[in-house]
Amino acid sequence: MPDRSGHPGRRWSVGGAWMLVAVLVLAAPASAAELVIMATTDIHANIYPWDYYANAPSDNVGLAKIYTLVKEIRASHPNTLLFDNGDLIQGTPLASYLVAKGIPQPGELHPIIDVLNRMGYDAATLGNHEFNFGLDYALTTIAGARFPYVLANVYHPGTQDPYFTPYVILDRSIDGEPIRIGVIGFVPPQIMVWDRTHLTGLVEAGSILEAAQRFVPEMKAQGADIIIALAHTGADPGNRSENVAYTLAEEVPGIDVIIAGHSHLEIPGPGLPQVPDGKVNGVQLVQPGFWGQYLGVVTVSLEKEGGSWKVVDTKAELRSTASVEAAPEVLAWAEAVHEAVVSYVNQPIGETLALISSRPSLLTDTAVIQLINDVQLYYARQWLQGTEYADLPLLSAAAPYKSGRGGELDFTEIPAGGITIGDVASIYIYDNTVKILKITGAELKAWLEHAAQKFQEVTPGRGEEPMY
Ligand code: MN
Numbered sequence: 001m002p003d004r005s006g007h008p009g010r011r012w013s014v015g016g017a018w019m020l021v022a023v024l025v026l027a028a029p030a031s032a033a034e035l036v037i038m039a040t041t042d043i044h045a046n047i048y049p050w051d052y053y054a055n056a057p058s059d060n061v062g063l064a065k066i067y068t069l070v071k072e073i074r075a076s077h078p079n080t081l082l083f084d085n086g087d088l089i090q091g092t093p094l095a096s097y098l099v100a101k102g103i104p105q106p107g108e109l110h111p112i113i114d115v116l117n118r119m120g121y122d123a124a125t126l127g128n129h130e131f132n133f134g135l136d137y138a139l140t141t142i143a144g145a146r147f148p149y150v151l152a153n154v155y156h157p158g159t160q161d162p163y164f165t166p167y168v169i170l171d172r173s174i175d176g177e178p179i180r181i182g183v184i185g186f187v188p189p190q191i192m193v194w195d196r197t198h199l200t201g202l203v204e205a206g207s208i209l210e211a212a213q214r215f216v217p218e219m220k221a222q223g224a225d226i227i228i229a230l231a232h233t234g235a236d237p238g239n240r241s242e243n244v245a246y247t248l249a250e251e252v253p254g255i256d257v258i259i260a261g262h263s264h265l266e267i268p269g270p271g272l273p274q275v276p277d278g279k280v281n282g283v284q285l286v287q288p289g290f291w292g293q294y295l296g297v298v299t300v301s302l303e304k305e306g307g308s309w310k311v312v313d314t315k316a317e318l319r320s321t322a323s324v325e326a327a328p329e330v331l332a333w334a335e336a337v338h339e340a341v342v343s344y345v346n347q348p349i350g351e352t353l354a355l356i357s358s359r360p361s362l363l364t365d366t367a368v369i370q371l372i373n374d375v376q377l378y379y380a381r382q383w384l385q386g387t388e389y390a391d392l393p394l395l396s397a398a399a400p401y402k403s404g405r406g407g408e409l410d411f412t413e414i415p416a417g418g419i420t421i422g423d424v425a426s427i428y429i430y431d432n433t434v435k436i437l438k439i440t441g442a443e444l445k446a447w448l449e450h451a452a453q454k455f456q457e458v459t460p461g462r463g464e465e466p467m468y
């Protein structure tokens, strides 16, 4: 066969070029792909961008705005997942309305779960507030979900048998290739204190870290290519009990992405300012604030090697819903319950002769706190009548609820005139249960000292100093 180049060196150079190409092909992975994980946390019963207390639109809350972002991301990425991280069904008058009406009954769909079903959520976990209305209410609610609920650190009493499904392995495909996605859920074990009356004897909650140490290796053994923790817990470095997301990343190998929550902070951002990219020990943390202010988005770069996928990089960001239009589909899905709640909260139930404001509640007595205490004392006195405790001095404690924690609009302001159910919900925003405790003078003193820790010591005459 004639040599076309007529030069042996040329053949080498051509051959060398081909070899170089061959080496590049061998060095490239069998497959590389991107997976986009979307997450919500601490939605607290916000579907419409609406403030039921003020009876006015609210800019950056609600699943309707979240869904607009979800649709955009789904339109531009073939491989996406959507998760909710708990504290979903409590927090607005919409939630209180449903509980008051006994919705859902067994077999009935909770309107918020209906929205999550239609939005196409892939999995979710329970937050502490899911237990506020009792275990049966939580179970009836999640029974309507067309996606799995996972929770690994709650057990049948006296056992290590998980009460809920601890984790799932979702079989999906990425660019036509199968991938096994492990999803595990956690809740602060403090639910046993906060909802003691609802949960004692029915379930027991244990350490998040211990549950992770137990189940993550199981998930790996079942072939999970990637492990995502739906961790309804904040990220306080060093914390091992309530807000353990940081410690979880440091101590439990195998988790790739942690969706954090519960502390209502943002990661990347003020929830972990010392870690600007949200990566702790190579684990990607993301925490999308609360009420639907942000959608958490984690972009995971994967490579397939030897038959299994490997995470090679992650990137987290929070997408604000502030200037996002509400998705009309979500508004339509929830219209009936939204309208019912608006008319419910606008029912007049009384009248005030003066402005009721919570603004200085952290600094001094206000009408809002006094009203709560008066109501608590009114009922407590009735309960104690005719009992051995009737003659004991009776005190009332109330927390300054709407006192600015959620921003400059997070106050109660009720002008003179009619009072509605919505106004009352603004005065007392949580679905708590009033309890009477018998205590000693020493315990009272210790409790007052504990409450005083909220405040800084200021020196009179020194000028402006932060008070808390
Ligand atoms: Mn919450």
Ligand code: MG
Binding pocket: 087, 127, 128, 129, 232, 261, 262, 263
């Ligand atoms: Mg919480």
